[in-house]
Each structure stands twice: as C-alpha cells, then as structure tokens.
Amino acid sequence: MSTPTLHAPTGRVGGGLLDPKQLVTSLPGAFTKLNPVTLWRNPVMFVVEVGAVFTTVLALVDPSFFAWAVVVWLWLTVLFANLAEAVAEGRGKAQAATLRAAKRDTVARRLKDWRPGATEVSHDRVGASELRQGDLVLVEAGETIPGDGDVVEGIASVDESAITGESAPVIRESGGDRSAVTGGTKVLSDRIVVQITQRPGESFIDRMIGLVEGADRQKTPNEIALNILLAALTIIFLTATVTMQPLAIYSRAVNPGVPDSPALTADGVSGIVLAALLVCLIPTTIGALLSAIGIAGMDRLVQRNVLAMSGRAVEAAGDVSTLLLDKTGTITLGNRQAAEFLPAPGVTPEELAEAAQLSSLADETPEGRSIVVFAKQAHGLRERAPGELAHAEWVPFTAQTRMSGVGVDGRQVRKGAATAVMKWVRDHGGHPTGEVGAIVDAVSATGGTPLVVGEVTDGTARVLGVIHLKDVVKQGMRERFDEMRRMGIRTVMITGDNPLTARAIADEAGVDDFLAEATPEDKLALIRKEQQGGRLVAMTGDGTNDAPALAQADVGVAMNTGTSAAKEAGNMVDLDSNPTKLIEIVEIGKQLLITRGALTTFSIANDVAKYFAIIPAMFAAVYPGLDALNVMRLASPQSAILSAVVFNAIVIVALIPLALRGVRYRPASASRLLSRNLYVYGLGGVVAPFLGIKLIDLLLQFLPGMS
C-alpha cells in the first residue's frame, strides 16, 4: 500500500513542526488566557485554575515546600494548556499579518455610466473602502485591484501571490469561469473593468484574515460533543474526590494510633492533595489541547492553500462518503493524447506514423502536439528541421473541413474526423476499405477518439490508418481511489463525455461510478440523491453553473480561479485551484477527529497510573496493605503526589507538537485504524505514565521536603 504523498506545504507558513521559538513568543498570550472570564469556556481547565487558586490560598496560610511545589505545577498546568492554544493561534496570526500587508487601502477609479464597449468613460477616484456592490472600477497595469469582483471587460495577467503564495501570474478575463478577481492582488498587464461583488469590509482577504487568526472561530459540532463528555468526566471525578473526604476522615478516626502525614490528618486529606488528585484525574491532557487541535486542523488546510470557511466544513470533510470528481484536470490530464497508431491494411506502422507526424507539425492544439510527441516516443521519428519543410503548404483546421494537414512536394496529407477524411479520400478517387471503418468503430467503442489519416500521392488517394486519441489518466489515481474505497469513500467521476467514453475512463481510473453527459442539474440531482441516502458529499467546482451543486454539497471546494458565485457557494476555497486536493482535504478532516479521539483515550488511560501513585500515598499510612498498590515503588507520599502532578503538566507540553501536527493518518479501514490507535494511545496511555511518573519521582525524591 502506498501512502499518499501529501503535498509539501506550498504556503507561506513553515512546516508542521513546532518551532521552539513559537513557545516563547506565545507566552504572553498564554498569560492573558488565564483570565477566568475566557477560561471558563474550557470547563476542564477552568476547574484546574480554580484548584490552583485554592491551593495557592492554602499554601499561603500554611506554607511548606511541598505545598508550594504543587501550587506552582498546578499553575503551570493551566499555563501549558493556554500555551498550546496560543501557539496554534500564533501560526495563524503570522499568516494574517502577511495578508494585512496586501490589504492596503487602495484608491479606486470608479466608472460612471459605463456600458460594454465604451472607450471614453468618466471616472472619479474613491477609497477602496467606499466601494459598494455593483460599482465598476477600472484597473490598469501596475495597479492593485481595489476589491473582490468579476472582470466585465478586458483581459489581464494578475499577480495573486498575496493570497496564494504562487508567484506565477494568472490570466483573468471577462466572461467564462476565469473572471473572478480578488481585492489586494495586482494587475501586471493590460487593463480590465471590474464589477465589485463584495460588501465593504467583507472582502475575501478580510474573511481570510478572520479565518486564519481564528478570531471568529466557533466550536464545531463534534468539538461541542467532546466537550460535553469531558465536562461529564470532570463532574464524576470532582464527585469522587470531594466525597472521599468524609470517608478519609472516618478511616483516619478508626485508626487513632497512626501519626499525621502531610497527606492525611485527623481533618482528612489535605486540601493541597485533594486538589492535586482532582487535577490528575480530570481529563486535562485533552482538555488542554482540544482547541489547539481544532485551530491546527484549519491551519493544516491553510498550509495546503485551502481556506475552510468554517470548522464545521473541515469536520464534515472527514465524514464524506461520496466524492464527486471532475474528470478533466482531476482524474485525467487536461487533454486527450495520442496513444496508438492503427495502420490500415497494406500500410506499415512507420508510414502511418510519418504521415501522422507530418500532418500535425503545424497543429498547435494539445492533441496535435501529443501526436508529434507520440510519433517520436513510439517510432523514433524526430521533428523535422525548420528548413526541411520550407515550401510546405499548411492547411489549418476549420470547423467546416474538420481536418488539417499539409501539402509538400506534390503529396497531400490530411488528418481529422473520420467522416471528413474518408470523404476527402473518396473525393480524390480513393476507396476506403471497410477495415478502416471497423478500426474507427473499435476505437470509439473503447471510449477513445479516432482520427483518420489520409494521403494523396501521385493522384492516388488512400487511407493510411487511424490515430487513437484517448484521455490519459493521471498517474497514481487508481491507487488513490483504491485507498478511498478502503476508507469507505465512493468516488464518482463527473464528465461531459458520452456514457461509452465515460465508462472506459472510469474503468481505467478505477472510480466506483460515473455521471456521463453531466449537466449542472444532473450534478445537483446526484448530490441530492446521495444525501437522501444519508451520505455526505464533497465536490469541487469553479464555474458559476457549479454554484448550486457547490452549495448543496456538504463539502464544496471552489477553485480560486473560479467565479465569485462559485466561491460564495462553496465552503472551502482552494487557492491553488487543484481539484485533486479534495482527497487531501478529506484526509485532514479525518486526521482532526482522530487526533481528538486519540488524545481523549490517552488522557483517560493515564488516570490508571495516577491512582496507583496517589491512593497509596494518601492512605498507606492508615492501611499499610494499600502500599501494595504502590507498584512504582515511589519514594515518599509527597514525591509520589508531586510526580503525578508534574507528569500531568509536562505531558501537555510534550503533546503540543502532536496536537498541531495531527496523529499520523494512513488510509485504512475503520477496524485497522481503531486497532492501531487503541494500541498506541490506549495501551500507550496506560503504560506511559507509569514510566513517566517513576522517572520524575527518581529526580524529585532528592528535593527537600520530599520525605
């Protein structure tokens, strides 16, 4: 099984790993997040903070080294949680700064009374922020486009590196699917008239800034559900801890001979130890990292140049069960290519190849070029030197003749649509045989496009053979679709081709299904049908006619090259306009959920070891038998409790990189994924703290006040 090679991050933000410098720069943010007014939204960490305040008061009243050590580490626990969130947000902030730089307030030339084709139109100069929807502005080479809109006249090359990070300019022209321009990008050549489509302050860049900063981040449905579960666990452990006190007082009272220990006196378990136990038991690891995981998930998309308009969309991506993929550009290379030369009876393959190449030399269409390339690859025919065909007479392709060719040294060669070339041969006195017709039909039957090559030499006309043009499926697509199937995702190819052609390509690419001769209405209907069966559908699109389908799909990825309507309708925008990325988006969505689940499991599994540390520390003095639970043989009650608290805090920092990067994800069936994650995070979560706490205890026992 091959792992999908996730795109190397192309964006402006560095790789997925944690830069230690980020920890330092995020520190101030971590401190401001201590404010209980904001912290209470994270119930688990709020309880930790309350515990920290409570122990601080106790330590002030009755100071001891042990008490202060616990106080410090409880505060560090909260701080580490805040740090995780601040680091995750910090990456977005860096990105937002770059975007803000692009959002200088430009001066726009607003046109009055513009009509298509008008050359002399008066205009006034206004600030970009004053532009309203529907305003028309003129932008010329060297100027910055003042707002989002559609080109209504002209064509221009535009530098969009400010938002895409891609330095190569792109073409934007009126009409069609490449008419959308984004405010803050720069026109490099020519002049265009742009109709503004945004409302003031709601430009694409504004939204991008908001998204990457996480300013308007809302908890996603799944995050809310997980938060509820964590809150419930917190309540359970709070109850278990608090109700232990009367039991402890009783147990101490029925053993009057036992001396007081720092953990247990006649007044019960000390407040410091109770708070320490509570913090160790409640799911602090996942509680601390939960929001960082969410922010980092969005961030991973941004690094791949995909903007998700909501966290909900990212989560939905993980749930997608049907992918609609456009054939052209996603599954196949952009154009059809020559794949085979099929000579007519009595013609050698070399003859056909030579004629095919000759007739295509002047053909600048991708198909024509592919014939020249194929002739070279398959038959070793080099391109002719320029002088060699100096007096050649080129016959260009027209819609009427439906063929192109060349006349040189009394020899005429043509290639083109089967019926057209056959007719041409007949007109010149030739008699195409039935075999050629059979070859043409055979090629059509496999979904290919047949081009017939004919020639007239010395008055004899004949058909030389057939060129088989076919769609070339991108490399590695079949493997990817196999992976999708293992993940339980159905792939459906959308194409305008006839069903025959569509089936051939679908079979070759290995997609599960196809929709041939697809109209936008067909697409919409297909999405509705899938959704009625309870499936979640993802698709990409760029044209205005894709907009309804994009809006209907659960995950609609609009290409940045597409129209404003498409970008409005989708809930993600791919700045690279690479439709294959849909597959990566699904993987990132899954990774996000897996990371949450794995850390939740880890967090709860950790509690087992903490009990083995803290319960004997509290009660072995009263009931010596309970020392049997001290399987780690921790040095003293104080060092055992402190070690558990320290481990609990450090594990948060240790897992920040994992939270930001996400758990490793390989496409596999649900069972295999679960087994792997259970071993790593469930079993690992039980074992790791035993080792960690023991290790910390080995160091801590040498501190004063630990015995």
Added chain:
Amino acid sequence: MSPALSGIVFIASLIVTLAVVHRPLGDHMYRVYTGQRHLAVERLIYRLAGVRPEAGQRWSAYARAVLAFSAVSVLLLYGMQRLQDRLLLSLGMPPVPGHVAWNTAVSFVTNTNWQAYSGESTMGHLVQMAGLAVQNFVSAAVGMAVAIALVRGLAHRGKEELGNFWVDLVRGSIRILLPIAFAGALVLVAGGLVQNLAAPHEVTTLTGGTQAITGGPVASQEIIKELGTNGGGFYNANSAHPFENATGWTNWVEILAILLIPFALPRTFGRMVGDRRQGYAIVAIMATIAVVSVAVLTGLELAHGGTVPQAAGAAMEGKEARFGVANSATFAAATTLTSTGAVNSFHDSYTALGGMVTMFNMMLGEVAPGGVGSGLYGMLVLAVITVFVAGLMVGRTPEYLGKRIGAREIKLASLYFLVTPVLVLVGTALAMGSPEQRASMLNGGPHGLSEVLYAFTSASNNNGSAFGGLSAGTPWYDVALGLCMAFGRFLPIVFVLALAGSLARQDPVPVSAGTLPTHRPQFVGMVVGVTVILVALTFLPALALGPLAEGIR
C-alpha cells in the same frame, strides 16, 4: 468432586442452558414487541384503562406515561401498606410505619426491592400478593418497555414515535413474564417451595419454646422475584430460607431465572435493528464481564482469604451448607450483576475482596447483563459512549447503527452515566460524615464503611440486595435510600427515552468500510474496557478505604 470442579460444572451447565434458551426467548420477545395483533384480554385492559393501543408516543409522551404509571404505583403501594390492618389476609399485622412504607413502595416500583422490613413479620398476604408481587411484574415490564423504546429509537428511520408505553407494559407482563413465571412457579413447588395462604403454624421447638412458622404464596412470588430481577424476598432470609430456595437444584433454577431475560433481550435487540450480529456483540460484552466476575468471586471465596476463614478451612460464614461455597458465590454474582438483589448467602460475611466484587458488579451500572430491560438500555448507553470515543479514532463523526452520536446524544448519555455514581458517592459521603448514621454500622473500620457503601450502591443501582450488617431501618436511611432508588431509576429512564427520541428522528448513515464495525470482538473488547475502567476510576477511592483496605494485607 472438589468444590472447584462442582462449581465449574454448575456454572457451565447454566451457560449452556442460557445459550440454548436465549434464542427462542429472544425471538419470542421480538414478536411480542413488534406484533400487530392484540390478545382479547389485552384489548379488554386497554378498553378499561381508556388507552388507544394504536397511538404512537413520542419520547416525551412515553416518558410521561412511565412516570405517571410509576407515581400511581408508589401511592397505591404506600396506601396498601399503611392500611393493611383493614385489608383481607392481614394476618393481624399492624400498619407499616410511614418511612418503611415509603421506602418499600419506592423500592418495589423501581424494581430495586431493597427491603427495610422482614417480610414474614411485617406484611400480610394481600399486600404481598396484590401489592408487592404485582409490582414485581409491572416494574420489570416497565424496564423492558424502556429498553424496547431505546431499541426502536435505534431502529427507526426519521420517525418521532417510540411505540406505545401502555401496550409495551401490558404485553411484557402478559405475554412474557406471566407465562414463564407460571411455569417456573410449578417447577419450584415441585422442588419443595411453599405455596399456600395458611396462617402461621405454631410449632414447639426442641428446647420446648414455641415458634410461629409462616407459610404463604412463596413459590409464585419467588419465581417472579428472580425472573423480573426484583429480589424482594417473602422472608427476611430471602433465598437462603429453605421455603424460598429448598435445594441445590432450585438454586440452579433460580439463578437461571435471574439471568434468563437479561441475556435474551440482546437477541430481541439484534432482531429489531435488523442485524443479529449487533445483538451477539452486546451479549458478548455482558457475558465477558459476567463470566470474569463469577470466576473471580468464586475463586476468591474458594481461596477464602482472611484469618477466620483460613482457620475454619472454608469461607462458610453466612453461606448455607446445602448450597456450598461455589454455588453461593455464583448466586451472589448473578444477583449483583443483574439488578436482582435476592441473596442466598450474606455478602457481608464474604471475604473482603469477594464482597468488593459484589459491589463492583453493581457499580458497573447493572449492565452485565443487568436488570430486565435496564441492563440492555444501560449497556446500549455505554456502547454509545464507547462508539463516540472509538468513532473519533477512526476519523468520522461517531455513529452507532447508522445513528450519529452528536452533542445532544452524548449529553444524554453522559447524564445517564453521571446519575448513579453521584448518588452512590454523595449518599455514602453523607452517611459516613454523620456520626448518627455511622452508628447504624455493625462493624467498625473499613468493613463498616463497606456496609454503608454497599447500601447506597445497591439502592442507587436498583439492585436491592443488602450487604447485611447495616441497620438501615432508620428513618434517615429509609428516606435517603428511597431517594437514591427513585432518582437512580427514573432519571436514567428519562435520559434514555430522550436519547431514544433523538436517535429515532435521525435518518441512518449508510454503512461503509469507513464505518466503525460494532459487531466485532474489537468493539466488544473496547466496551468491556471502557465500562470497567470508567467504573474503576470512579469508585477506586471509596473502594480503597473499604474492601481494598480490608482485603489487601
């Protein structure tokens, strides 16, 4: 045969019988709850009660019906006890004191059957038969109805209704519990149990004193007490009394009756959701926990740790000689794993760690296999919680049987899970914090703590068995334990029904390779793990100061 071997044969024969019987019984219950036809007697009942049997109820209406029925039952039972001196067949018993009557009424309506009284010296025959025994039937039928409503929630597609509570109640009582109880009672009478309406028998004892021996409709009450996982004995000695449990083989029959319906309901569940494998998975979860628990408890009792049992050569204190150690331990495990609470031996006298196992069984939330109905719905809620965590780990919004587990579902499941631990721990803490309530303990030290912990665990989980030792017949305990029983029964039921409603509304998501399979051993293992670990984490501090402190030396 050595005690260990005879114990294994005893347990193995039970397992084999259950494996054989659960299929036809599960299928029968499936037909009962999904059938369209009404029996003539049922139609009569509906007409008399003014119920429209065809009308579907949404979750809220279903819940209101459950609560209303139970509230009326409590009032009726309370009234009967308070007025029993004016009823027929009172045997001259005075009215039951208020706090005992309240506790008993709640106890029987909640299928707990905690007994703050001694049956033979407190209740007349009519109260026993028309009051307590009737509740033994209908409280069990209520549990089954709620479980079936949750299963319908999982099975339905985009539909609000969960069925009709009154129909489920009537059918469960008439078509499932009554016929089995009737046949079972005959078997028990054949085994030597008493069945009469006679007045107490005065006999002269060997020492020359006189003793009143009370007979009564024992066999009929005994069978439904086990079958409905109720547990309230006719006699104070419960199933240790020879009139309630005469011989080794009636003991076997009674254990079978306890486990019969709880282990068959998953089959019904599997059929109703259209995938029997899902039912097998639930049975496998229950059976795994149960078998381990029975083995550990029997092992601990046979090993008889502790000073006195070591000296005596066997942990026979509190156990009947006609049952022996292994068969007593099996009964104890069965009664605490289900919410039955009948006892044929005294858990207070078990070895410390053995006693802890009986407590832990109840702390699991009575799910392995649990009470009739309540075991299934408790287990399904645990499955939902497990699916949530496991589902995340496979990278999808978690779903169980095609139903998405979102914020609302997890909130209801969490609330369900919160109720009993909070009741147990708060109740125990309150009692242990008050010198007055501590005075009820028979023993000091950790064993006394175990007695109190056991009482609140038993009441909150609607088990009803008593550890013994604790004099719980005081007004404070009657009220506190009564509240634990009521909240421990009806709060979870409301949350379960709300969950059922929220699941029923959903259109199921189709299964794909990306769906977490919930019928494989992997999932079975995970639910077992989640259940045991969550419960252990919740109760470890309390257990450490009670049975663990006593048992680990």
